[in-house]
Amino acid sequence: EDQVTQSPEALRLQEGESSSLNCSYTVSGLRGLFWYRQDPGKGPEFLFTLYSAGEEKEKERLKATLTKKESFLHITAPKPEDSATYLCALGADGLTFGKGTHLIIQP
Amino acid sequence: DTEVTQTPKHLVMGMTNKKSLKCEQHMGHRAMYWYKQKAKKPPELMFVYSYEKLSINESVPSRFSPECPNSSLLNLHLHALQPEDSALYLCASSLERNNSPLHFGNGTRLTVT
Numbered sequence: 001e002d003q004v005t006q007s008p009e010a011l012r013l014q015e016g017e018s019s020s021l022n023c024s025y026t027v028s029g030l031r032g033l034f035w036y037r038q039d040p041g042k043g044p045e046f047l048f049t050l051y052s053a054g055e056e057k058e059k060e061r062l063k064a065t066l067t068k069k070e071s072f073l074h075i076t077a078p079k080p081e082d083s084a085t086y087l088c089a090l091g092a093d094g095l096t097f098g099k100g101t102h103l104i105i106q107p
Numbered sequence: 108d109t110e111v112t113q114t115p116k117h118l119v120m121g122m123t124n125k126k127s128l129k130c131e132q133h134m135g136h137r138a139m140y141w142y143k144q145k146a147k148k149p150p151e152l153m154f155v156y157s158y159e160k161l162s163i164n165e166s167v168p169s170r171f172s173p174e175c176p177n178s179s180l181l182n183l184h185l186h187a188l189q190p191e192d193s194a195l196y197l198c199a200s201s202l203e204r205n206n207s208p209l210h211f212g213n214g215t216r217l218t219v220t
Contacts, residue, residue, distance in 0.1 A: 031205060031206050032206050032208075034208060034209075036211075041195075041213075041214075041216070042213050042214075043111075043197050043199075043211030043212050043213045043214050044150065044197075044209075044211045045211070046208045046209070046210060046211075049208050051206075087149060087150075091205070091206055092205070093152075093155055093162065093163050093204060093205065094140055094142075094152040094155050094163065094209075095150075095152070095209055096152075097149035097150055097151075098149065099148070099149055100149055
């Protein structure tokens, strides 16, 4: 059975303080590892898809990386507007989501 | 604003009511999805449609009835719901059923009284 585990559950950072979010997974055949951002009361917003180990993608202050067992979402010099819940998901028929990391960036 | 539009944004209904949630996308996507999300939990898959045919029903109770009238529209018909069905109902679409990123609407906040 596909499984996704995210850590930490919550993270509070100062503005400008870089950090990484972790997504560990087990899957019989990877059909994509997806990262989403979700703001309160909104639907998840697509950020990245990674398909193979060693792949990296970047968007503004975010960089996603993938190994055979886990993915990291690196946040460089975050701003308060980066505060959100970040969800990792395995692709298949629909998505299997992890429980998310609730990120707070304090000014 | 997202490219997946859901209406209404909020809905309050009694346990004996019948109501429908609507979802629309014009991105030419051929797969559409319904998810349920409770507070502080991740979205949970309910139904998957591919090329307007129901592909997956994740053992959802029959009081939830999906419908895909055409490739751009997805409905969720609600009847005889329970208070524990109160949640954010999210619609999503993707280019194809497998591998493609899902694009979500902002959901309908449903309260069952």
